[in-house]
Amino acid sequence: MGETIYPVPSAWPADALVNDASYHAMYRQSVEQPDAFWRDQAKCIDWMRPFTRVKETSFDESDFGIAWFSDGTLNLSANALDRHLAERGDAIAILWEPDDPADAHRAISYRELHADVCRFANLLKAQGVQRGERVTIYLPMVPEAAVAMLACTRIGAIHSIVFAGFSPDALAGRITDCDSRIVLTADEGLRGGKHVPLKANVDEALAHCPGVERVIMLRRTGADVSMVEGRDIDWHMAVAAQSDDCPAEEMNAEDPLFILYTSGSTGKPKGVLHTTGGYAVWAAVTHRYVFDYRPGQIYWCAADIGWVTGHSYVVYGPLMNGATTVMFEGVPNFPDPSRFWQIVDKFGVEIFYGAPTALRALMREGDDWVTKTSRKTLRLLGSVGEPINPEAWEWYHKVVGEGRCPIVDTWWQTETGGVMISPLPGATALKPGSATRPFFGVQPALVDNDGVVIEGAGDGCLVITDSWPGQMRTVWGDHARFFQTYFTTFKGRYFTGDGCRRDADGYYWITGRIDDVINVSGHRMGTAEIESALVAHPKVAEAAVVGMPHDIKGQGIYAFVTTNAEVEPDEALRKELVQWVRHEIGPIATPDVIQFAPSLPKTRSGKIMRRILRKIGENDVSNLGDTSTLADPAVVDHLLAHRPLLA
Ligand code: 6R9
Numbered sequence: 001m002g003e004t005i006y007p008v009p010s011a012w013p014a015d016a017l018v019n020d021a022s023y024h025a026m027y028r029q030s031v032e033q034p035d036a037f038w039r040d041q042a043k044c045i046d047w048m049r050p051f052t053r054v055k056e057t058s059f060d061e062s063d064f065g066i067a068w069f070s071d072g073t074l075n076l077s078a079n080a081l082d083r084h085l086a087e088r089g090d091a092i093a094i095l096w097e098p099d100d101p102a103d104a105h106r107a108i109s110y111r112e113l114h115a116d117v118c119r120f121a122n123l124l125k126a127q128g129v130q131r132g133e134r135v136t137i138y139l140p141m142v143p144e145a146a147v148a149m150l151a152c153t154r155i156g157a158i159h160s161i162v163f164a165g166f167s168p169d170a171l172a173g174r175i176t177d178c179d180s181r182i183v184l185t186a187d188e189g190l191r192g193g194k195h196v197p198l199k200a201n202v203d204e205a206l207a208h209c210p211g212v213e214r215v216i217m218l219r220r221t222g223a224d225v226s227m228v229e230g231r232d233i234d235w236h237m238a239v240a241a242q243s244d245d246c247p248a249e250e251m252n253a254e255d256p257l258f259i260l261y262t263s264g265s266t267g268k269p270k271g272v273l274h275t276t277g278g279y280a281v282w283a284a285v286t287h288r289y290v291f292d293y294r295p296g297q298i299y300w301c302a303a304d305i306g307w308v309t310g311h312s313y314v315v316y317g318p319l320m321n322g323a324t325t326v327m328f329e330g331v332p333n334f335p336d337p338s339r340f341w342q343i344v345d346k347f348g349v350e351i352f353y354g355a356p357t358a359l360r361a362l363m364r365e366g367d368d369w370v371t372k373t374s375r376k377t378l379r380l381l382g383s384v385g386e387p388i389n390p391e392a393w394e395w396y397h398k399v400v401g402e403g404r405c406p407i408v409d410t411w412w413q414t415e416t417g418g419v420m421i422s423p424l425p426g427a428t429a430l431k432p433g434s435a436t437r438p439f440f441g442v443q444p445a446l447v448d449n450d451g452v453v454i455e456g457a458g459d460g461c462l463v464i465t466d467s468w469p470g471q472m473r474t475v476w477g478d479h480a481r482f483f484q485t486y487f488t489t490f491k492g493r494y495f496t497g498d499g500c501r502r503d504a505d506g507y508y509w510i511t512g513r514i515d516d517v518i519n520v521s522g523h524r525m526g527t528a529e530i531e532s533a534l535v536a537h538p539k540v541a542e543a544a545v546v547g548m549p550h551d552i553k554g555q556g557i558y559a560f561v562t563t564n565a566e567v568e569p570d571e572a573l574r575k576e577l578v579q580w581v582r583h584e585i586g587p588i589a590t591p592d593v594i595q596f597a598p599s600l601p602k603t604r605s606g607k608i609m610r611r612i613l614r615k616i617g618e619n620d621v622s623n624l625g626d627t628s629t630l631a632d633p634a635v636v637d638h639l640l641a642h643r644p645l646l647a
Contacts, residue, residue, distance in 0.1 A: 016426020163306025253277025282470025
């Protein structure tokens, strides 16, 4: 099949930060002389005490360690705010668009944001928050969420943001794991006209978190919520008394910056820890080159701050680069499917960065919702979170971007801190569905299941062979798990968990997760987490969860459930279990299919044969492979005979 290739539009290379020739030269230097390359690139941010050391890293067990710029000091909040005040203090830092288009938007200048952050940082200090202390943030997409992040980093506190769609249980687990004494939240969130009871969720979570002493609550909707005397305080009332002068703490480059929980193939979510210097450099440099960003351009990343994309590309990357960053509280299809493109027109957005799942959902609604808007300011589009299917890519390119905007399909992970494989718009010819080439300093490789490196074109497991500044440094509280999870599958290499193909041009095509992680609407979920939620239900004996193809979400959740012997599974129980999982984890974990099964296919040693369940989930049952090791092959026949009808 002939591949479509979209060359770099002719107007780009002359003006872009990087063109094809400079990409190759810079890439070569970045991997051959990493110290020289990163010493130079790290100048894009301000250091309080300059570093002399650059890269001190090893992925080998004998001398394992990752440190970058380790004798330098800096503050990320100062880099995002203070350094802009002299030259562009009155420029808009955040353009906030509320859920309801009838409500007023907000435009917050760098000077105002700086003052808000200082006041909130002083409030945190007044509450006794110390350097290195963990602050849990459970806030909707409001500017105060960015204020809270920047206030934490200003005083050297470690923020841990929990997506405001997570349940009280999920929130409680994350608060407990990182030992937060303080939680920041709002009365309610507002998304697509629906109210999300954030404060009530916090109250429910805190019943299991005796260590939390203080809740600072933002009034967003004015809902009537209960306040616990002596524990809960009102954000605006408390902040009003604070000074807007708060010097930024001098942090060591390797001091912890933030924790973000993410799902893996086993056990409970891991607290991914990023440190200050390497992350700051990575977020700033990737944002600048991948989006060819120049100060003053209106830039919109439509991710939630509850995910890493929101951290690196709504808040930190853009603000370090002096951007005007758009922050949107709502959802793509409310009040109607034109919403995204109306916001683009309202603010004159030049760069738009979104997720394939939203694009697929909008594509289904028809082109009119898009074409009735102007979008003439758009010059660059981005995609993140999951593989973008060529059909959605073409639609994005042709209909949204009117054929004139390059698309940067950016592959990366919570663990990588920022973009790892992506086109650069002035340098890279595009192939729909491919994340194309590695960013500076990134050395991807493909290995087979035995760890043998695949050269040239081929298919395999995606690993990264050497460190980059934005790499996570540990799993909070469990350094052994960090090493075990990422560096033991293929010795001496960072294992991404993704499968990947490399074509004859050296372009990378991510094929999706090859571990027990599924990607639902761009949200990562461990099948083990959903299974443990299901088996926590008193009527459930056993559960196995796999992914299934889903037109909009990319992957859906297919759960096989065995009930306790005395329970007769029925429609009511099915509904109850769906609600149960929503309550245990959150709506993003809602199972699409629950198939009751008298038993699950197991090996004679009692291991569930997930390979077979995955095939059933994928509706690819013509060849189930070797089933001879099954303890009872009849179990599979039963599963096949009782597959629910899929819409
Ligand atoms: C940034 C983010 C990471 C996983 C990753 C991969 C998938 C992300 C992708 C992509 C194909 C892309 N993924 N971007 N797959 N093409 N452009 O999403 O972080 O939530 O940690 O998810 O998402 O499977 O391993 P995170």
